[in-house]
Amino acid sequence: MTDNPQVTSLQQVVSEETAHPAHEDQPFEERLEGALRDENMHRALERFAPSWRASRRDVFAAEEADYGSAFSFEHMRATLRQAKDDAIEHQPALIARFKAQAEAAGAIIYEARTAEDANRYIYELCQRKGIDLVVKSKTMVSEETELNPYLEARGIKPVETDLGEWVAQLAHERPSHMVMPIIHKTRQQVGTVLAGALGREISRDNVAEQVAVIRVEHRKSFLNAGMGISGANALIAESGTVMMLTNEGNGRLVTSLPPVHVVMAGYDKLIGTFAEAMTQLRLLARSATAQQITSSSRRSRLWLYLQRRDRAGRDAFSPWPGGRRGTTEPVRQL
Numbered sequence: 001m002t003d004n005p006q007v008t009s010l011q012q013v014v015s016e017e018t019a020h021p022a023h024e025d026q027p028f029e030e031r032l033e034g035a036l037r038d039e040n041m042h043r044a045l046e047r048f049a050p051s052w053r054a055s056r057r058d059v060f061a062a063e064e065a066d067y068g069s070a071f072s073f074e075h076m077r078a079t080l081r082q083a084k085d086d087a088i089e090h091q092p093a094l095i096a097r098f099k100a101q102a103e104a105a106g107a108i109i110y111e112a113r114t115a116e117d118a119n120r121y122i123y124e125l126c127q128r129k130g131i132d133l134v135v136k137s138k139t140m141v142s143e144e145t146e147l148n149p150y151l152e153a154r155g156i157k158p159v160e161t162d163l164g165e166w167v168a169q170l171a172h173e174r175p176s177h178m179v180m181p182i183i184h185k186t187r188q189q190v191g192t193v194l195a196g197a198l199g200r201e202i203s204r205d206n207v208a209e210q211v212a213v214i215r216v217e218h219r220k221s222f223l224n225a226g227m228g229i230s231g232a233n234a235l236i237a238e239s240g241t242v243m244m245l246t247n248e249g250n251g252r253l254v255t256s257l258p259p260v261h262v263v264m265a266g267y268d269k270l271i272g273t274f275a276e277a278m279t280q281l282r283l284l285a286r287s288a289t290a291q292q293i294t295s296s297s298r299r300s301r302l303w304l305y306l307q308r309r310d311r312a313g314r315d316a317f318s319p320w321p322g323g324r325r326g327t328t329e330p331v332r333q334l
Contacts, residue, residue, distance in 0.1 A: 091267060119147050238272060
């Protein structure tokens with residue numbers, strides 16, 4: 001932690017990362033040995049794993065009790081697996097359909113052959129648009145392509161805006177879990193990382209204070225970034241739609257505030273129809289964190305309307321159980 005009472009800017013923190021030895025650059029074997037010796041990680045996973053399984057079981061049991069066996073975990077998992085198998089079998093056709101629909105809506109599709117190719121395309125796009133600050137959310141593909149160090153080495157500042165991802169970035173670490181990237185860190189360690197990065201005292205115990213600090217710092221990035229980069233939970237071929245689910249508001253800010261939005265996603269995210277995507281949606285939050293699709297109480301569910309235009313140009317709604325075509329009746333609680 002520095003003695004300088006002034007607040008270090010977020011952009012300066014990120015640009016100075018390359019001056020320090022990075023845990024993320026260590027060979028896998030060294031990182032593995034370090035993780036195995038990390039008692040905090042052991043304790044966190046020992047707490048998380050049993051409680052997560054119990055919570056997931058309970059939330060799916062409630063869903064099945066409300067709507068019947070078609071909404072059981074086993075049935076929906078089998079349904080989604082079949083949809084994914086079909087997507088693999090018909091991948092070329094789904095790629096072509098997704099591209100046609102997305103491009104018709106104004107999107108630009110670039111198919112990268114390698115990690116280097118993907119990273120170079122994004123860097124060159126930043127160059128063409130005069131962008132030197134990029135905000136990111138929900139993009140594990142960029143973690144795999146090592147986009148952050150690629151951009152940093154060329155003068156572009158990437159800022160992870162998922163709370164845990166940013167703490168890992170400031171600590172020069174890779175995420176330790178795809179849903180909870182800093183499950184291995186205690187609140188005291190998070191406070192230490194923030195205090196060292198921002199150059200001022202941050203509570204080691206008050207999580208609300210830590211979150212408030214991160215919110216303020218990220219607002220600066222959201223308002224100044226020229227590009228937002230996100231991932232995708234599904235690429236829906238029939239409509240060229242990108243589906244992304246998030247339990248933090250940063251996902252919406254990354255995809256809406258910067259003038260340029262880039263989606264990094266692999267072919268594994270392709271799925272044929274909205275109906276298949278909704279099965280995935282029902283499974284996703286409950287499987288990841290045992291949450292309902294909305295963070296509010298279980299009595300306040302999210303109702304989904306799938307509106308489209310029929311051939312006559314009239315509004316029409318998807319004919320799902322519980323909703324009738326041509327009405328505004330809710331199709332089904334998610």
